Amino acid sequence: MNKVLIPVDGSNNALLALKHAVNVYGKDAHTEIHICNVQPKLYRHIGKYFSKSDISEWQAERAKAAAKSAAEFLEKAGVNFSFTYVSGDKGESLRDEAQRLGCSRIVIGSAKKNTLSRLFENSTTAKLLEISDIPVEVVTGKSIPTLERWGIPALGAGAATALVAAVID
Known part of the structure; x- marks a missing residue:
């Protein structure tokens, strides 16, 4: 039995991964x-004001x-599926x-980003690739915007140059 886990969050990238998985594995x-x-x-200081059942x-x-758009897509495609939700760190919780489900692979949608951008944000894809023993298949979305492609590395290079200049003086 081939079991495929697909993280969904309502984003276009998640829908791309879902479409890919249906085309490749769904038939x-x-x-x-x-x-x-x-x-x-929820943070402990917030959660203490609500009951566990309310949370x-x-x-x-x-x-x-x-998961609504993903479920609607799968129903229209005639693919049987199950839905679960978990709570916690995205990468660890998905793994x-x-x-728990005995999945043979995880198919995840991801935006194209440069390495510097991924360094400063909490990338679920990067975390899964790092910690998962289950194969992770990454489906990428549209190419990164020009500002992110050139602007962020240029800002990083400028900051590094300023830091070196400050250390040398």
């Missing part, structure tokens, strides 16, 4: 598609809303859910 009767949404954990209900509503 096989021995493939199970699992879509999963990750909800953030769980709120996260379930948000997860269903985030743990894939292991």
Whole structure:
């Protein structure tokens, strides 16, 4: 049995990954598609004002809303699927859910970004590639904007030059 986990968050990149997975794996009767949404954990000082059931209900509503377009696409395509949501760090939670479900792969959508951008943001794709023993298939979206392609590296080079100049003086 081929089990495929696809993280969904309502983004175009997640929908691209879903379409790719349906085209490649969805036609096989021995493939199970699992879509999963990750909800953030509430900070302890916020969570103490709400009951666990209220928090769980709120996260379930948000997860269903985030997975709505993915579920509609799969229903129109006639593909059987299951839906779960988990809470916590995105990369770790997705890896743990894939292991729990016995998935053979994770198909994730990702925006094209340069290395410097990924360095400064919490990239779920990079985290999954780093920690997962389950194969991770990355489906990329549109190319990165010109500002990000040239502007961020130029800012980084300028900052590095200024730092070197400050150290030398």
